[in-house]
Amino acid sequence: MPQAADILSDPEINQAYEDVRSDKSDTTWLVLKYASASSDNLKLAGTGTGAIAEMTESLADDEAAYAYVRIKLGNDEYSERVKFAFVVWAGPHVKVMRKAKMSFQSGQVKQVIRTYAVEVQTGDRRDLDGEAVTLKLRKAMGANCRFSSLLVGRGCVADFWCR
Known part of the structure; x- marks a missing residue:
């Protein structure tokens, strides 16, 4: 198998990663895709300034890709925080061999994309819905009373803490 330095040799990848992280x-967001159907090398396929929905539009059902997304969270204007999500995308029509290689290569990608709060491995666009990813990030942050209205009355510990 190629080394991380080999499959991630595109110099634009590291710069795009730093841009997403920078205030x-x-x-x-950024998206990395394979250079071709038979290549293990990744290239920077795109960046953007919009929300996760904009990034999701760049993912095709027959492609494998990796994405990195910056998301602002907060219960109010005083508690806003920036969190990051790492996405491993294997569309529903991606070949089995590519999916198998991704299980190994995602570790190599993580040598460059190092800092994130949650990882989303999916081939289903519904998992990349803005609210779904935000909920995962909130859960990763710990206490979350913003969604208590969804939990109250369902026997959740949040009933006690979030009233």
Whole structure:
């Protein structure tokens, strides 16, 4: 198997990663795709300044890709935080061999995309819905009373803490 330095040799990848992480950049996401159907090398396929929905539009059902997304969370304007999600996308029509390689290669990608709160491995666009990813990030942050109205009366511990 190729080394991480080999499959991630595109110099634009690291710069895009730093842009997504930077508070000084408007870039909120990046997508890495394979250079071709038979290649293990990744290339920067796109970046953007919109929400996760914009990033999701760049993912095809027959493609394998990796994405990194910056999301602002907060219960109010005073508690806003920035969190990051790492997405491993294997569309529903991706070949079995590519999916198998991705299980190994995602570890190599994580040598470059190192800092994130949640990882979403999926081939279903519904898992990349803005609310679904935000909920995963909130759960990863710990206490979350914003969604208590969904839980109250269902025997959840949040009933006690979030009243």
